[in-house]
Amino acid sequence: MPDVVTLWRPTGPEELGLVEASGWRCWPPRLPEQPIFYPVLNEEYAIKIARDWNVPASGAGYVTRFDVRADFLDRYPVQQAGGRTILEYWIPAEDLDELNDNIVGLIEVTRTYPAA
Template sequence: MNGKQTVTLFRPVGQQELDLIQASGWKQFPPRLYWQPIFYPVLTEEYAIMIARDWNTKDPNSGYVGYVGYVLQFDVEFDYLNQYEVQEAGGRDLKEYWIPSEDLQEFNQHIIGTIDVIHEFRPVPSEESS
């Protein structure tokens, strides 16, 4: 490590975003799409799991590959992240940072180490698909 204090964050993603992160050597998040004004890493693994399991596995924007949801874990320099306020996203335990999409490239430069996949969720097959 480089001796800097870090904060561990989590990010729920679908297959397309995961493929782009992998292509970066597990070092950065891809630019946001035109309709995505913020990048929102979350503060807890539990919240990221809820999004990946309950939303990403049902989202057609996840790449149409079985609607897989992944939870990623990564560390960001505390001093850099400190400029952003923690936001509550519908509840006391649902906390995330709102990084403006135009700041994402700089945000990526403050990731320490690699972005790691820590969970993978696939939809439960329905009885109709049998």
């Protein structure tokens, strides 16, 4: 088993549908206005985004968890996007296929937040 890093991704229903269509194995290509893929390093931060941003924006929010080979992530510095626990990777859209190739196992939904 390779060394892996567990990442979290808050997402809305449209993106989650594309992940499901992939057999829970990969993230869909970014849209032109999305040059960066932002997986986060802790579930609490992912929960906050899914609940407080995805639900109002798209009617539901989901928290996903997935493992990525550590040696792939080594080339990307961890970014602090706010407070000390608001940590994420900034993966350029053109590297997303390679990230997908380095996912170990399946992408899984850990939490669901429907609109109130």
